[in-house]
Amino acid sequence: MTAKSHAGHSILETIKTIVYALLIAGVFRTLFFQPFWIPSGSMKETLLIGDFLFVNKMAYGYSYASCPSVRLGSIGIDVDASDICGFLDGENTRILGSEPERGDVVVFRHPVTGTDFIKRLIGLPGDRIQVTNGVLQINGTAVALQDAGDFEELMERQGPIGSYPRCENAPVGEGATCAKSRQIETLPGGVEHVILNIANQGMDHTGVYQVPEGHYFFMGDNRDNSSDSRLPQSAGGVGFVPFENLIGRADRIMFSSAGRSMLYFWTWRGDRFFKGIE
Template sequence: MASDASTKSGGVLETIKTVVYALLIAGLFRSLLFQPFWIPSGSMKDTLLIGDFLFVNKFAYGYSYASCPSIPAVGIDAKKICAVFDGENKRLFGSEPERGDVVVFRHPVTGADFIKRVVGLPGDKVQMKNGVLHINGTAVKLEHGGVFTETMAPQGPQGGLPRCENGPVGQGGQCEKTRLIETLPGGVSHSILNIDNSFVDNTGVFSVPQGHYFFVGDNRDNSTDSRVTQSRGGVGFVPYENLIGRADRVMFSSAGRSMFAFWTWRSDRFFKAIE
């Protein structure tokens, strides 16, 4: 009969094996299928709010170096881990995004993860005129969508304050932004927000190169995106290989600084489709 010591040793070994297998399966799941993503900023309001949690569909566009995990803060760099796939702007099992998709991608310079909406496809000419998006010389359709309101208070783990069209607004006051419904060529409609007249409301014409995409945030006056070139601290054109995946649905949402603060959960956003 086996001793108690050997039985305990075998039990510990089995536990370790189980944990290792679970981590491997979780890593495979994250690398190949879905990647979790928390919304850290207000650049995609009101489509996405600070504290929304979603899974990014990685196989929507196939796989590239950007499909590998990347956590710059701790030195994990997708380009180093999957360098063999980097440099040719191609993807394995690749398919192209459609205009209007909400996409998570790697910033072409910093490697940080961004989430924005695709508005410009390869070969398109994109321009902003008086805050109105023009694609290939034609203004997109805009309709009034009412007013978006939120409380003037720190938001999310970073504790940032929202910008308001009716500002300045004191703590606890109602922060307002004009909401418009924008319809892109192809028929995708979504809401956008306006705060004020900013330098990105009027731009030159951007000619999107082949193999690249043009992204903007739905919160138009509070988004760092393709309207600003990389040399000026923006995003610029995003290569095809930098796409991580498509955001399809909000799984969970919390308005507080921690997901464990259950009294701040937004149950009306659980499993909400992203439009």
């Protein structure tokens, strides 16, 4: 074999190795775990901007939403999950499906835009959900609430987007303490989790939402700073989410970065490595 043919063979083997690695990674991501980077503060304090976690796709079985979407606008790539796994789409079903539980933190596809969201599962099929004076009501019964002091953070730009947090003690200057009221909410079934409140606003006073069969109702833990099922899809919200749109359950934070990039290791939060999600 000449030097030229040997070089060509080596290049071909390298390309094959890369293709095989990408295929294996794609299958792994489709069937088992999907990485997820928290971009917003809608789930504080459970999830902070910059948390990095893996979503357990085996928790609820598989649907078209289990396939990854690939969107790289800078080079014109826009491949939706339905383009890859559209054969699984329809009739709101799942393969090897199992029902999620109230209180799970779930990643799902927005029913209209296809964007990945992460929220807490509040309402199951058939439930009646309402928020009255800021208190969640499930099937006519108020959830138990316990005051838990304040959640405090600095008034500064957060994450790659560089957005500022909203504060109950506003106005707050740059670098000062931004505070929100914190409570422990107990859902039917016993799941306890922290919720935050900022102000008295429209989503603290809602009508009754009747969750349809085969659909779920989601809310953010940062109640006054979350676009979720309280707002219908026609108004830019999430609305009711079909079973087939669930991607998986978030169980554990792998690590967390308080900086503008996950690569800035000097901004990693030391107390959030492998932290369980409650």
